[in-house]
Structures are given as structure tokens and as C-alpha cells.
Amino acid sequence: MDIPEHPTLIRRMLDARLKQLGTDKPVLAASLVEIAKHCGRNGCHCQQGGPKHVGHYLTSKDRGKTRTVYVPLDLLDDVRSWIDEHKRLKALLQEISRLTLALVKGHVQHRKRKKGRS
Secondary structure, eight states: OOOOSSHHHHHHHHHHHHHTTOOOSOOOOOEEEEEEEOOSOTTSTTTTTSOOEEEEEEEEEETTEEEEEEEOGGGHHHHHHHHHHHHHHHHHHHHHHHHHHHHHHHHHHHHHHHHHHO
8 A cells, every 4th residue: 555645645545444444244353274183983984084074163362372162164154254354454454554654754744844835
């Protein structure tokens, strides 16, 4: 993202991104992992060298510890969209932060230019 120098343009870009922050979806800060493992049944194909069972799990940090939660198959698509929403918002917040910082940095310079024109 190229950041313009003029404060009005920066504010315009900032306002546009702030409007994008509104969301109606849940937001999930976690990683989705797929794990293949053996089950506990003796007669199962996975115990005989066949394909293992696949399960989906969420991993996230809670008070410095990694927590894992099983994701049922019927929730998998929803969970993926919630994680995608978190990624979108995270990138958007980074852009907003960069624009705001540019606004602060350019404030004094713009004020000096304005003062010189009067």
C-alpha cells in the first residue's frame, strides 16, 4: 500500500478503511490444522495399515498456553470463514495503523507548509 503525503488523502484512505471494519461475522483468532491418526478400535482399517482417520482441530493461545479444540465436520466451513475474517481484519488494522502513523508524522510538516503560505 502506497501512503500519500498529503493529510487530506491520508484521511480519505483512513476513513475508507475504518468503514470496512464493520463485520457481522464471528471472528476467530486461531489456526486450523488437520491431523491424521489411528483410532482405538482393534478391527479398524487404520490399525491394519489402511488410511488413518482425519480430524480438524483449532489451536490458539490462552494465557500463554496452546489450547486445542476439535472441530466437527458440520462446522468446518463456518470455522474457516471466521478465521478468514480475522485475517482480513488483522490486515485492515495494520493498514489503518500505518495510515494513522503517516498522518501523525506528516502533521508538523503540513502545518509548516500551511503557515508559510499565509
